[in-house]
Amino acid sequence: MxxxxxxxxxxxxxxxxxxxxxxxxxxxxxxxxxxxxxxxxxxxxxxxxxxxxxxxxxxxxxxxxxxxxxxxxxxxxxxxxxxxxxxxxxxxxxxxxxxxPRRVDPRDCLITLDGKGIDDLPQGARVGTSSLRRSSQLKAYRPDLELEPVRGNIDSRLKKLETEGFQAILLAAAGLYRMGWEDRITSYIPADICLPAVGQGxxxxxxxxxxxxxxxxxxxxxDKESEMAVAAERRFLGVLNGGCQVPIGAHAILVKAPEEHTLAGQNVIQLTGMVGSPEGDVILKETLLGLDPVKLGEEVAGKLIERGAEKILEQVKEID
Incomplete structure (x- = not known):
C-alpha cells in the first residue's frame, strides 16, 4: 500500500x-x-x-x-x-x-448584510475586494462605488463585512460553495458585468x-469539458503574461456553434477574454469560438493585443 x-x-x-x-x-x-x-x-x-x-x-x-x-x-x-x-x-x-475535476460555478458573487444587489447599492458604497480584476470591472459598471482592498481567508473577509463598515464584499462563489456557505451569497455578478478570473471555480x-x-x-x-475550458483560459493568460496583479479575466464554456459560424452545428469552446485598466475607464473584451483550446486562447489574446491590451498591462506594471 x-x-x-x-x-x-x-x-x-x-x-x-x-x-x-x-x-x-x-x-x-x-x-x-x-x-x-x-x-x-x-x-x-x-x-x-x-x-x-x-x-x-x-x-x-x-x-x-x-x-x-x-x-x-x-x-x-x-x-x-x-x-x-x-x-x-x-x-x-x-x-x-x-x-x-468538474468545475463549479465560476462567477463572482456579492455578499451584503441588507440583501442589496450590485444595482441597489447606495451611491458611494464601500465594497471590499482583494482583486484588481474585480475592482476594474466594477468601477466600469458602477463608477460611484468605493472599491477598497480586503485580504484574508473567506471567513475573515466575511467578518470584515460586519466589523469594518463595508456595504458589500466580492468573493468567488466557488469558495463559498466548497465551504458549504452558499447561503451567505446575496447575488451573483453576471459574467457580462464581471468576467471571472482564469480558472475560477x-x-x-x-x-x-x-x-x-x-x-x-x-x-x-x-473532467474533459472542464479541462478544455480551463486550458483555453490559461493559454489566454499565458500569452498576455498576466498574473494576480493585472486586471485580466476570462471565461470559457462548451457550446454548439451557431448556424452563421464556420463551425456551425459543432460542439466548440466559446472563450471570452478581458483586459481592463485599474480604474475601469478602459475595458477590452473579445469572444471567439474554436475547437482547439490552446489555439483559441492565443487567438483571443491576439485580438486584445491588437486593440491595445499590452499597453494597458504595461501601464499597470508601471503603477505597481
Whole structure:
C-alpha cells in the first residue's frame, strides 16, 4: 500500500478542498483497484504569510503554490490540490497538472448584510475586494462605488463585512460553495458585468510528471469539458503574461456553434477574454469560438493585443 502525501495550504478552504478531493480519489481507488492511502501535509506559502498588503503589491501568480511545488520537486509530497486561479500559466519543469475535476460555478458573487444587489447599492458604497480584476470591472459598471482592498481567508473577509463598515464584499462563489456557505451569497455578478478570473471555480491536481502510477488514477478523475475550458483560459493568460496583479479575466464554456459560424452545428469552446485598466475607464473584451483550446486562447489574446491590451498591462506594471 503506497501512501500519497498531499500538500495543502493551511486555510480552511484549502484543507476542505483537499479533503473533498481525497474522498473522491479514495472512491476511485476502491472502484479501480488502486492501493493508495492518503496523508495531508500542511505547508505555509508566501501568500498566506503576507496579509497586510494587496495581492497586486506582493507579486504575481505563484504566491500560493511556490513552496508547495518546491516540496513536490523535493519528494516531500506527491501531489497538491490548487485553486486553478492561483496556478501560474507555466508549471515548473518536472511537474504536471494531472487532473481538472468538474468545475463549479465560476462567477463572482456579492455578499451584503441588507440583501442589496450590485444595482441597489447606495451611491458611494464601500465594497471590499482583494482583486484588481474585480475592482476594474466594477468601477466600469458602477463608477460611484468605493472599491477598497480586503485580504484574508473567506471567513475573515466575511467578518470584515460586519466589523469594518463595508456595504458589500466580492468573493468567488466557488469558495463559498466548497465551504458549504452558499447561503451567505446575496447575488451573483453576471459574467457580462464581471468576467471571472482564469480558472475560477476549477481545481488543479498537480503532481510530478514521472509519477505514472498516480497519473493513472488522476486521469480517471479528470473532467474533459472542464479541462478544455480551463486550458483555453490559461493559454489566454499565458500569452498576455498576466498574473494576480493585472486586471485580466476570462471565461470559457462548451457550446454548439451557431448556424452563421464556420463551425456551425459543432460542439466548440466559446472563450471570452478581458483586459481592463485599474480604474475601469478602459475595458477590452473579445469572444471567439474554436475547437482547439490552446489555439483559441492565443487567438483571443491576439485580438486584445491588437486593440491595445499590452499597453494597458504595461501601464499597470508601471503603477505597481
Amino acid at each position: 503506497r501512501t500519497i502525501v498531499v500538500g495543502s495550504r493551511q486555510s480552511a478552504l484549502a484543507l476542505t478542498q483537499t479533503g473533498q478531493v481525497i474522498d473522491d480519489l479514495k472512491k476511485l481507488c476502491q472502484e479501480h483497484g488502486f492501493e493508495f492511502e492518503f496523508e495531508v501535509k500542511k505547508i505555509v506559502t508566501k501568500g498566506d504569510r503576507i496579509l497586510d498588503v494587496t495581492l497586486s503589491k506582493v507579486g504575481g501568480k505563484g504566491l500560493f503554490v511556490k513552496e508547495i511545488e518546491q516540496a513536490m520537486l523535493a519528494g516531500e509530497i506527491d501531489m497538491a490540490v490548487h485553486s486553478m486561479k492561483d496556478m501560474p500559466s507555466i508549471l515548473p519543469d518536472g511537474l504536471t497538472n494531472g487532473a481538472v 476549477a481545481l488543479g491536481i498537480e503532481c510530478r510528471e514521472d509519477d505514472e502510477e498516480l497519473l493513472k488514477l488522476l486521469a480517471l478523475y479528470n
